[in-house]
Amino acid sequence: MAGTPLHPVDVLLLLTSGKRVLLGLRAGTGYADGQWNLPSGKLELGEDAIDAVVRESREEIGIALDGGEVRAVATVQHRGRSGLVRLGLAFAAEHDPGRHGEPFNAEPHKCARIGWFPRTRLPAETFPSSAACVRAYLDDSRFVRSG
Template identity: 40%
Template sequence: MTRIDDTGHPARPATRTPGTEPPTLVVGVHLVLLDEGLVLLGWRRNTSYANGLWHVPAGHMEPGETVTRSMTREAEEELGILIAEHDLTLVHTLHHLDADDGRSRLQLFFRPARYDGRVRNAEPHKCGELRWWPLDGLPSNTVPYTAHALGEIVRGGTLSTVGWPA
């Protein structure tokens, strides 16, 4: 016999423990600038995460922003370039379980169709150097999930996971 709830609809079994909240995801945005088989990476310094490692220009969504606005803001802040939101293409989504803090993170990798301005290191206090690297020759001290995502992008993979138990 089907139980009816107080709204007159069939009752649904509980899918989570009462009083628990759904998981909160941290959303990261990453810019994949490519030029003839080379990708732009920045060497992180004076940062709380991945200090001394190479990483694509990246940041986090801020409250009230769309993911595309977050990416255009980060591109302007870090590289001094302007990108129209409609010129961004999502090229990879990575669901990452961070071993350092145990948080679930959704890492979105965007490639711009075009941008205005000249790429420059607009945050030298956080980035020691910008350099173009061959996609098949990334430095050994690249942020591991970044190296993974770039490899997936080269292979045409649009979705992957890292850090989750098998």
């Protein structure tokens, strides 16, 4: 019998503004540097997924989301080059500057810059699991594989 699998769980935010989505350009981490990524992070031990996406949004892009504003839109299974499988829970929220504040690069040691992009024309350098989440959101797919 194989050992118990340990799959990291990520939470990802599709922060939209009309037909645009916010992405951050990874830098200085040694993982996916030079690629655009949705604001995201790992679910911490014992943490609720909605609390995690609210926390990651505050930590990465400095916005104040309320857990009641985000809705689950997709699950992505990403297999990296190493073969490790990660599960990502993607949530969406429409940006409201009055309630959330303006997004900014709150982690310049991990992110070179942030930017808004058309949801249907992501940069070529978008990380595969982030691109898969956006496609799933647009196609109203609940589960998608990446990598």
